[in-house]
Amino acid sequence: MTQAPDLDVAIIGAGISGISMAAHIARDCPGRRFAVLERRAAVGGTWDLFRYPGVRSDSDMHTLGFGFAPWRGADAIADGAAIRDYLNEVVAQHDLAQHIRTGTQVTAAEWDSTAACWRLDWKTEGQGGAQGTAGHLTARFLVLAAGYYDHDAAHDPALPGQAEFAGPMVLPQFWPQDLDVAGKRVVVIGSGATAATLVPALAQRGAQVTMLQRTPTWFIASPRRDRLAHLLNRVLPAPLAARLVRWRNIRLGAWFYNRARQAPGKVGAWLKRRAARALGPAWDEVAFTPPYGPWQQRLCLVPDGDLFAAIRSGQARVVTGRIARIERDGISLENGGLENGGRLAADVIVKATGLKLAVAGKIALRRDGVAINLADHLHYKDCMLSNLPNLVQVFGYLNASWTLRADLVAAFTARVLNHMAQTGAQVATPVLPADHGLEIDETPAFSSGYLLRGQHLLPRSSTERRWRLNHDYLSDRAFLRRDPLEDGVLRFDHAPPRLAPWPDCAIDTPR
Structure with missing residues (x-):
């Protein structure tokens, strides 16, 4: 038997993705020991960092808000301060503050197959001249919920003569x-x-x-x-009104996106x-x-x-x-x-030249002493990555509200955790054999500059549904509900793993 880790689940980032994950685990996985490790001094992620004039949501709040905590604000397009207030209210309503460690930056995470857990290195910055601290912890499951861009640097191309300004x-x-x-x-x-x-x-x-x-x-x-939304809230119970508006917006957004792709002219x-x-x-x-x-x-x-x-x-x-x-x-x-x-x-x-892509919160990831390059792995069910045990990555939608996928990934993760508890498994890995024969899809879903600049950093997709990052919420929702956990791909093991070592499945197709 291996020693019990400090945490069942370590969640990196206390923005939209991390809060959704924490709320789902707290509600659906009672008794799980989890912590949200956030490098900033407050929760909110993007909405705590971005403070430029006019900062606001770029999608409607009825879908940017969580499915389990409907948006009640007056504006469907909300400013940054209102979104920060909403996120803090969700944290309070679901009693998540006790699980959130702000000012804590995870710098490295290594999967230890012998102990069947992730070993995390963390540090804090000193305040008022005091020296920061550093430490280590172990977690059975690791959730990367730190978003997709670099919080320390924007895309800042050098312009001729800019020093003269x-x-x-x-x-x-x-x-x-x-x-x-x-x-x-x-x-x-x-x-x-x-x-x-x-x-x-x-x-x-x-x-x-x-x-x-x-x-x-x-x-x-x-x-x-x-x-x-204002009309329905006057005549219907608030939860029903919220569900109807949310589904109207989801379906309308999906229709418009598909129409734009099919008939761009x-x-x-x-x-x-x-x-x-x-x-x-x-x-x-x-x-x-x-x-x-x-x-x-x-x-x-x-x-x-x-x-x-x-x-x-x-x-x-x-x-x-x-x-x-x-x-x-x-x-x-x-x-x-x-x-x-x-x-x-x-x-x-x-x-306003754009974002600089970053993956995994810039954490140095390793597996049994070997560095992990996420670009060598494939997305699995929009939630996990090929041949990486007990690892979940949240990457939201680019053609809809980020939160829609964050909620899907959180619900899937809760199902996996509960299945492991029921079966006594300690390790869950989407196994992709080295001779998988999958067709790698090299076509970017979108031509946005930050994605093209950082494509070499991202996990990859196949044309096969289980192994791609999809951008269709309605289809994804139905697929995750319909497809069983025991799908012949996601392997559940006891610790230490009794089966063969994880196959080396680096994707060597040229980018």
């Missing part, structure tokens, strides 16, 4: 809270969700804003408040007509016609058309072009046609 040059991920933009000329470089959020928020703060894009983005306006034309009506005389065909189809990258949500309103008012504008050089008080573009012969004057530059 006299004003502030800001990354949204690390927004300086004392920055005053009133009366300033602000150039926001980028055209994704962050830029689309910042432009109207900065204009509202009195800035004259230019969104400088290299490539246009697809935008869709949506009401900040959901009128159907028609959907693109419809989106342009909507944008043209919203912008009126400010409509610019070139600035709002991307070179890719809708939903090849994430669609940018514009609550109450605020971006369009800022452009229409003259407080903001969109310029399409490539940067030639950053100068002391502006940006020179390769293409002309602007004031001063292709030059944008700027007092502040915001580099």
